[in-house]
Amino acid sequence: xxLSKTPYRGTRDFxxxxxxxxxxxxxxxxEVSELFAYEPYDGPLLEEVELYLAKSGEELINDQIYSFxxxxxxxxxxxxxxxxxxxxxxxxxxxxxxxxxxxxxxxNLMRYEKPQKGRLREFWQYxxxxxxxxxxxxxEIIQMAVKLIQSFGATHEHFEVLINDRxxxxxxxxxxxxxxxxxxxxxYKLVDKKNKMxxxxxxxxxxAITSDESKALxxxxxxxxxxxxxxxxxxxxxxxxxxxxxxxxxxxxxxFTEQGLAEYVKFxxxxxxxxxxxxxxxxxIFDKHPxxxxxxxxxxxxxxxxxxxxxxxxxxxxxxxxxxxLKEFLHSHNLSPDFSKPELDYLVxxxxxxxxxxxxxxxQSLRExxxxxxxxxxxxxxxKIFSYSEKKNFASVCFFGEEELxxxxxxxxxxxxxxxxxxxxxxxxxxxx
Amino acid sequence: xxLSKTPYRGTRDFxxxxxxxxxxxxxxxxEVSELFAYEPYDGPLLEEVELYLAKSGEELINDQIYSFxxxxxxxxxxxxxxxxxxxxxxxxxxxxxxxxxxxxxxxNLMRYEKPQKGRLREFWQYxxxxxxxxxxxxxEIIQMAVKLIQSFGATHEHFEVLINDRxxxxxxxxxxxxxxxxxxxxxYKLVDKKNKMxxxxxxxxxxAITSDESKALxxxxxxxxxxxxxxxxxxxxxxxxxxxxxxxxxxxxxxFTEQGLAEYVKFxxxxxxxxxxxxxxxxxIFDKHPxxxxxxxxxxxxxxxxxxxxxxxxxxxxxxxxxxxLKEFLHSHNLSPDFSKPELDYLVxxxxxxxxxxxxxxxQSLRExxxxxxxxxxxxxxxKIFSYSEKKNFASVCFFGEEELxxxxxxxxxxxxxxxxxxxxxxxxxxxx
Numbered sequence: 001x002x003l004s005k006t007p008y009r010g011t012r013d014f015x016x017x018x019x020x021x022x023x024x025x026x027x028x029x030x031e032v033s034e035l036f037a038y039e040p041y042d043g044p045l046l047e048e049v050e051l052y053l054a055k056s057g058e059e060l061i062n063d064q065i066y067s068f069x070x071x072x073x074x075x076x077x078x079x080x081x082x083x084x085x086x087x088x089x090x091x092x093x094x095x096x097x098x099x100x101x102x103x104x105x106x107x108n109l110m111r112y113e114k115p116q117k118g119r120l121r122e123f124w125q126y127x128x129x130x131x132x133x134x135x136x137x138x139x140e141i142i143q144m145a146v147k148l149i150q151s152f153g154a155t156h157e158h159f160e161v162l163i164n165d166r167x168x169x170x171x172x173x174x175x176x177x178x179x180x181x182x183x184x185x186x187x188y189k190l191v192d193k194k195n196k197m198x199x200x201x202x203x204x205x206x207x208a209i210t211s212d213e214s215k216a217l218x219x220x221x222x223x224x225x226x227x228x229x230x231x232x233x234x235x236x237x238x239x240x241x242x243x244x245x246x247x248x249x250x251x252x253x254x255x256f257t258e259q260g261l262a263e264y265v266k267f268x269x270x271x272x273x274x275x276x277x278x279x280x281x282x283x284x285i286f287d288k289h290p291x292x293x294x295x296x297x298x299x300x301x302x303x304x305x306x307x308x309x310x311x312x313x314x315x316x317x318x319x320x321x322x323x324x325x326l327k328e329f330l331h332s333h334n335l336s337p338d339f340s341k342p343e344l345d346y347l348v349x350x351x352x353x354x355x356x357x358x359x360x361x362x363x364q365s366l367r368e369x370x371x372x373x374x375x376x377x378x379x380x381x382x383x384k385i386f387s388y389s390e391k392k393n394f395a396s397v398c399f400f401g402e403e404e405l406x407x408x409x410x411x412x413x414x415x416x417x418x419x420x421x422x423x424x425x426x427x428x429x430x431x432x433x
Numbered sequence: 434x435x436l437s438k439t440p441y442r443g444t445r446d447f448x449x450x451x452x453x454x455x456x457x458x459x460x461x462x463x464e465v466s467e468l469f470a471y472e473p474y475d476g477p478l479l480e481e482v483e484l485y486l487a488k489s490g491e492e493l494i495n496d497q498i499y500s501f502x503x504x505x506x507x508x509x510x511x512x513x514x515x516x517x518x519x520x521x522x523x524x525x526x527x528x529x530x531x532x533x534x535x536x537x538x539x540x541n542l543m544r545y546e547k548p549q550k551g552r553l554r555e556f557w558q559y560x561x562x563x564x565x566x567x568x569x570x571x572x573e574i575i576q577m578a579v580k581l582i583q584s585f586g587a588t589h590e591h592f593e594v595l596i597n598d599r600x601x602x603x604x605x606x607x608x609x610x611x612x613x614x615x616x617x618x619x620x621y622k623l624v625d626k627k628n629k630m631x632x633x634x635x636x637x638x639x640x641a642i643t644s645d646e647s648k649a650l651x652x653x654x655x656x657x658x659x660x661x662x663x664x665x666x667x668x669x670x671x672x673x674x675x676x677x678x679x680x681x682x683x684x685x686x687x688x689f690t691e692q693g694l695a696e697y698v699k700f701x702x703x704x705x706x707x708x709x710x711x712x713x714x715x716x717x718i719f720d721k722h723p724x725x726x727x728x729x730x731x732x733x734x735x736x737x738x739x740x741x742x743x744x745x746x747x748x749x750x751x752x753x754x755x756x757x758x759l760k761e762f763l764h765s766h767n768l769s770p771d772f773s774k775p776e777l778d779y780l781v782x783x784x785x786x787x788x789x790x791x792x793x794x795x796x797q798s799l800r801e802x803x804x805x806x807x808x809x810x811x812x813x814x815x816x817k818i819f820s821y822s823e824k825k826n827f828a829s830v831c832f833f834g835e836e837e838l839x840x841x842x843x844x845x846x847x848x849x850x851x852x853x854x855x856x857x858x859x860x861x862x863x864x865x866x
Contacts (some may be wrong), residue, residue: 002741002742002743003483003484003487003521003741003742004481005521005524005742007476007480007521008477008479008480008481008507008509009476009505009507011475011478011479012477013475013476013477013518013521013522013525014473014474014475014476015474015522015526016472016473016474016536019472019473019474019475020472020473020584021474021539034805035800035803035804035805035806036800036805036806036807037775037776037777037805037806039446039449039452039453040447040449040452040453040456041446041447041449041452042446042447042452042455043440043446043447044440044441044442044444044445044446044555045478045511045555046441046543046555047441048437048441050436051436054436066501066503068499068501070499070545072442073543074441074442076441078478078511088436088438088440088446089446089448091438092438092446093448093505098824098825100810102807103449108478108541110478110479112503112504122477122479124479126830133810134810136808136810136811139808140808147800152573253747258790258793259793259794259797282450308434308435308436309436309438310435341468342472344470350449357691360691360692361692364692367468367469367580370468371468372467372468372469372470373468373469373470374469374470374535375569375573377533377566377567377569377570379567388531391531392531427458
């Protein structure tokens with residue numbers, strides 16, 4: 001029986017068209033990161049499962065991780081996210097290096113998911129983290145993310161950064177509503193799912209957790225807050241002496257305004273980020289397109305990532321941006337360039353067998369000067385050469401006929417301008433074209 | 434207990450220094466491939482094990498593959514090589530596209546090996562293949578490989594391409610020595626290990642297989658051939674009417690001479706490539722350094738890769754070049770640039786709190802014009818700023834003191850030339866520097 005030609009479920013074959021798009025996206029990620037002085041890193045494809053048990057959310061470990069036992073009896077997993085790896089790496093060197101530490105990476109990750117729009121089993125994720133920078137780090141990471149998405153031609157009409165602060169949420173849940181730890185966790189999970197739930201059902205589940213009409217009302221008021229002004233009023237109303245605890249969130253928004261980012265950022269109390277390790281500001285970047293309302297990226301601040309390695313605390317801020325939802329975003333706003341054809345400079349061909357050697361030499365010389373050149377193999381009729389060159393998007397075709405060979409010349413046809421010239425090979429190579 | 438900070442055995446953490454080297458190498462691979470009009474592609478990290486059973490050598494499947502059963506009961510493997518994937522992809526589209534098809538990729542692969550110098554469990558491998566081009570493809574792939582290694586500053590003093598032809602080997606083993614198929618296979622395996630074996634032991638095992646003194650002598654003569662002239666004499670001596678079968682190998686070397694590659698290529702009868710799928714020319718690129726005599730790359734021609742998908746034959750030529758042996762090669766010849774520090778343009782700092790906003794704005798503007806800029810967080814004394822900037826290799830430091838702020842100016846210190854100027858911020862941004 002013949003083998004299947006399709007890739008494994010939830011993974012992709014990147015043919016040149018898709019690969020050029022991927023390269024274009026990855027190049028922007030690297031370029032923007034380097035403008036902000038972030039340095040590249042990468043870690044192993046496999047990590048011991050223990051690392052994820054210590055750091056990742058339960059769902060990721062129980063349902064989504066690709067884990068197995070290797071031939072040496074180690075229990076390993078294909079990385080489902082990059083944060084545990086970056087924490088492990090930073091734990092090795094953070095005592096010796098100048099801080100802040102700014103790192104970025106674009107790893108391939110795998111999760112066992114039901115493949116659907118914007119979600120696959122194998123995907124790449126841009127990760128950037130800054131360690132040892134406090135609130136400056138939060139400003140910078142979000143500023144850089146905005147700049148990255150702008151670099152694809154998008155503006156505040158296309159996307160927005162929704163921001164919240166876990167310290168504020170904790171204040172509301174534990175002090176203002178007075179929930180115990182296990183109920184706080186339940187409420188976190190519920191809020192995380194808010195936008196995917198029926199409002200009536202959401203409301204009922206909130207009441208079941210708070211089990212008190214007046215507390216449910218405080219919660220309702222909290223999830224309706226839409227600006228930092230609202231936050232101040234809300235906290236003043238219920239616990240004026242807690243204002244200091246929301247000061248970082250308020251000042252963060254002031255910094256964004258100073259940096260001209262006011263049109264991009266928005267307070268949103270429903271952003272809590274399910275994962276356990278965030279301890280401060282959390283955010284998600286959303287597509288504004290009504291038919292593609294989904295998160296492109298998410299991140300936040302964490303204080304205790306190095307603890308599991310017995311290292312002293314080092315605060316960090318990180319962002320993860322998936323290439324799959326990013327492509328959906330670019331697609332939904334028509335921002336994806338056409339990569340269906342390669343960009344090639346010259347097709348070098350010959351009409352008679354004696355042209356082979358000079359054609360090969362010319363191709364070599366043109367490559368030496370940085371041109372993308374294909375050598376047409378074997379002598380061929382002009383008609384065949386031109387029909388081939390059009391399929392492949394060459395800027396020009398050079399060819400050697402009997403006449404040209406006699407005079408050490410080459411005929412060059414510019415396919416864009418539809419012009420043609422016959423020129424001495426030596427002059428052509430020297431750039432007189 | 435604290436978790437381990439070391440990566441999984443046989444894999445690596447790429448800290449920025451190592452990552453910059455990796456990026457440098459990958460960039461050359463992509464650039465040289467594109468000069469030859471090769472198009473980028475990639476495939477999935479996981480493939481169904483069946484694909485490798487059909488195509489890869491036994492050793493790879495039995496001892497070295499990372500395979501497991503997924504949650505949906507599919508038997509999958511982390512890719513140990515790229516050729517089966519590229520064959521699967523080409524099988525999907527080869528009927529519709531203009532040929533030759535030129536593709537390259539730089540995938541991460543995994544093999545369960547005992548980690549040692551030049552060999553790890555996770556590694557990246559440059560792969561380039563040309564489909565539908567016959568001997569022209571062989572010339573081009575080897576020419577491109579030479580150009581790639583040259584692009585790192587290496588010459589024929591540092592490396593060589595050792596070439597053989599499986600059709601010639603088959604001729605010698607089956608026709609000249611007269612071995613049956615199973616003995617031919619045994620002899621192939623033995624020749625593959627020749628350079629790692631004690632000569633006497635090798636000789637004995639050859640005799641055991643050929644079981645005939647005169648046949649063993651033919652074999653001895655074969656493995657001593659060192660030029661294409663020798664080949665012609667050798668074949669003429671034992672089977673003059675078989676000369677046509679070595680004509681492709683002879684003409685391949687003529688083409689290399691025409692292309693100025695004579696100093697790089699060498700006939701070597703001991704190169705046979707263990708893997709099953711090669712059917713024509715085979716080659717390996719060797720480091721010439723006496724202390725690092727190992728293969729950096731290998732490849733060859735194959736005729737039947739699409740068969741397992743029930744597709745008509747499409748001849749191809751491929752090369753695989755591992756980043757681990759390439760780095761050993763660059764290292765052995767001192768060709769590896771120093772990537773220990775990042776290359777950064779500006780550190781922007783401020784001496785007083787009021788400098789924060791203009792410093793942030795200046796950093797933004799400098800990034801707009803493509804500069805790599807770090808913002809120094811928080812006001813600081815000049816001494817602290819300069820000691821920091823030296824650790825991180827900035828070209829210049831810009832800073833705002835009280836005096837500069839008053840006059841809308843910024844002080845810029847060029848750290849390479851050791852010069853300093855105070856300039857209007859606006860003029861500085863406009864590039865008058």
